[in-house]
Amino acid sequence: MRHRRAVVGVLGLSLVWVTGCTAQVAGVPDAGVVRPSITPGVPELPVAGQCTDGSLTAVDCAQPHDAEVVRVGGFTGLGADLPGDRDLRRQAIPACREAMAGYLGSADHDATRLQARVLWPSRDGWAKGDRWWLCTAVEFAPDGSPRKRTGKVEGLLKAAGFAQVQLCAQGSPAKDADPKITACDGPHLAEAVPGVLELSEPGAPTPSQEQVNAQAGDHCATAVAGYVGAERPDVFASWRSFGSQAWSEGFTTVVCYAEATRPFTGRLWGLGTKNLPA
Numbered sequence: 465m466r467h468r469r470a471v472v473g474v475l476g477l478s479l480v481w482v483t484g485c486t487a488q489v490a491g492v493p494d495a496g497v498v499r500p501s502i503t504p505g506v507p508e509l510p511v512a513g514q515c516t517d518g519s520l521t522a523v524d525c526a527q528p529h530d531a532e533v534v535r536v537g538g539f540t541g542l543g544a545d546l547p548g549d550r551d552l553r554r555q556a557i558p559a560c561r562e563a564m565a566g567y568l569g570s571a572d573h574d575a576t577r578l579q580a581r582v583l584w585p586s587r588d589g590w591a592k593g594d595r596w597w598l599c600t601a602v603e604f605a606p607d608g609s610p611r612k613r614t615g616k617v618e619g620l621l622k623a624a625g626f627a628q629v630q631l632c633a634q635g636s637p638a639k640d641a642d643p644k645i646t647a648c649d650g651p652h653l654a655e656a657v658p659g660v661l662e663l664s665e666p667g668a669p670t671p672s673q674e675q676v677n678a679q680a681g682d683h684c685a686t687a688v689a690g691y692v693g694a695e696r697p698d699v700f701a702s703w704r705s706f707g708s709q710a711w712s713e714g715f716t717t718v719v720c721y722a723e724a725t726r727p728f729t730g731r732l733w734g735l736g737t738k739n740l741p742a
Contacts, residue, residue, distance in 0.1 A: 558714030560599035569622030575656035638702035659687035684720035
């Protein structure tokens with residue numbers, strides 16, 4: 465690839481829902497799931513494959529819904545008192561993200577608007593011994609707000625489903641702190657491509673920018689060339705990684721972007737040597 469640029473920092477949907485990776489991907493603490501007080505036990509929870517209204521109520525997946533359950537897991541070794549959000553996220557989110565990859569059919573969900581959201585018991589539920597966590601897949605709109613879906617996301621990323629939820633950016637992933645995620649059917653400058661790079665296992669030390677760039681450069685150049693179908697002077701590979709706090713919660717990936725030298729409308733996938741769309 466003739467041009468390559470790198471950026472390291474919080475992955476940028478600036479990503480309204482991923483910035484700092486503590487807001488929308490967080491669990492729901494202290495009776496935030498159900499009020500009043502005590503949340504359900506495991507037998508009453510929705511199970512993997514069911515859809516929910518955003519809390520703990522199963523709904524018909526054929527109707528508009530907020531989330532889809534990917535896995536039900538359990539916390540271990542965290543004590544009798546409800547821990548802080550960060551301790552809960554650090555244990556649940558890496559396992560949830562791994563489950564997401566299997567459920568969606570690809571580990572490329574970081575390049576899409578599908579994100580992991582974890583829910584856990586209320587304080588009173590924790591006090592009575594509940595230690596469950598509920599991993600759900602949520603789709604977000606380009607503006608970062610949760611989007612209701614109709615139909616299931618299970619297996620969506622195995623084939624053509626990637627394009628339905630792909631990240632596209634108005635700004636430059638290579639240069640802008642906030643590249644402003646936008647709808648892919650409108651004018652944009654860059655498209656996230658399949659081939660998310662796993663830098664390390666969760667729990668590993670946060671890498672330096674130089675270490676990220678050393679691993680991402682050739683990988684993203686290859687991913688972008690394959691996505692576009694040719695190496696060309698007006699499209700180059702750029703990449704973004706998560707910040708240190710998100711890294712500690714299991715966001716240990718780099719997302720590659722096919723970035724153009726000017727805004728365009730259309731898609732770069734399979735463009736080959738054709739003219740860049742207007």
